[in-house]
Amino acid sequence: MRERENIQTHRERGRKSDTESKKGRERGGRIHLCMVQESMMTMEGFPLSLVLVGSAVAVAYLCVAAWVSWPRRVGEIFRRQGIDGPPPSSFFSGNLSEMQARLHAVADGGARDDFQRDGFDDYCKRIFPYFDKWRKAYGDTYLYWLRQRPALYVTDPELISEIGRCVSLDMGKPTYLRKGQEPLFGGGVLKANGACWARQRKVIAPEFYMAKVRGMVPLMVAAAQPLLRSWEAAVDGAKGVAALDVDADVRSFSFDVISRACFGTDHSRGREIFLRLRALSGLMSEPSVIFAIPSLRYLPTAKNRRIWRLTREIRSLILDLARGRRAATAERDFLGSIIESSGDQPRPDDFVVDNCKNIYFAGHETSAVTATWCLMLLAAHPEWQDRARAEVLEVCGGGGAAEPDFDMVSRMKTLGMVVQETLRLFPPSSFVVRETFRDMRLGRLHAPKGTYLFVPVSAVHHDKASWGPTASRFDPGRFRDGVAAACKHPQAAFMPFGLGARTCLGQNLAIVEVKTLLAVVLARFAFTLSPDYRHSPAFRLIIEPEFGLRLLVRRVGTTQDGCN
């Protein structure tokens, strides 16, 4: 009985709850309907475009929030690894404004004459005062900011070696080096990355192997003749001792060497091309708002039109030469070889044009400024000048009568040590720079994608921890038993030609070229620094003497007053 009642109650409860839930469903349905109606009213009240704009704003907000918080998150990644650094002064400039302010403060103090008879102040502290300050505050490896990009300053030998060992295509030349520089470098080997770079390097590298450079010594001797003739004329005209601004002559020699090495018998036409490249480079390095705002590069301003015209002329001159070469017998110089390999490249004409331009930029000023610093250091250190000359005269025989050939140049060990010590004290390239194109592990370091790695070559070359207390002194003798015996951590302490997979392709050519020039000069002339030489290494993409190099030059075997 009670059971029946229970069942009934349960059924009634069930009916009741069914009715309630039906009512609820109806209410819910009405609510849902209302919401849809409401929302339809909203859509009607506010046009769809407003809703879309709202969504776009929300997405943009999220992107900006991610962008703005990225530096903080990256900073945190480095801090967790024990790497700290100066806080960015603003989100947009990073540490750039502080860097500029310190540079101005030093410039306002005037260019210091920091040349000393037996040593050189570490000019890097004057040229890059911010790095020195930050290194003292944050240690050998620290993080700073170039706008919104993290930049790691690396002087720790272990980390430098890791960068040198890395062969991954996920690390390469920073993209900022290419932006706006297309007319000068195009997609050539210097700034390319990934498979495109690897393909080009494979073709170009053999052109500068020692076996090729061996055959270039006669063209170097030929390229030195105008300099020798003009110095002889000046010395004879001055009745014994001439004051000469030698840096322009040395640059002209180097220009001729690279023209002859690249274009062989066509070197005079090559010179025409390189002269236009020089003009183009001059135009593009003029400070201008056009290059700060990328889209302005496409405006037909007078300057842009000149840039475009030069770029077109250079391209068509190189391609004309290449067409002539294809029709004639193959010549085994740089141009001949890259024309031959261009067929396997995706864009053969670009490959030829861009790499001719790249070799000019890579190989002209760097070798010239190295030879200029060598002359300056030999002028300032007569004992080393005498030793180097004695070696040249001995190797070339007959009092230096014979023109040097490759084997003779290779036997000039003292001269080799002088060149190495010059590259240590004044490396033309102040930085080896890389960018990580994805998150990477370098030894113990985890570097997020988009990190710049800056190895300050000149600072590392002057580091007393690696080179000892005489680091700032000119002492070629330290290289007597090679680089390994000259310093601690040789892989990470001496890198005038860069690091690892991207190391300089022209280093054999450069060293033989500088030694050959010094040999022919030393065999004929003795020189000292002019009293008005002002020692002031300046950073203008490469480290060069700010006020040029003036020497007092006389013929070998005569004294300062010109008498035997």
Ligand code: HEM
């Ligand atoms: C004393 C003279 C020279 C110095 C100090 C020098 C220095 C350098 C440095 C520091 C690099 C960058 C390496 C890196 O990022 O790790 C480089 C790259 C390069 N250099 Fe030189 N260089 C000199 C002369 C030359 C000459 C004469 C040529 C050719 C004729 C040349 C061709 C190149 C090329 C093609 C690269 C790009 C390599 C690549 O990215 O794969 N260099 N050089």
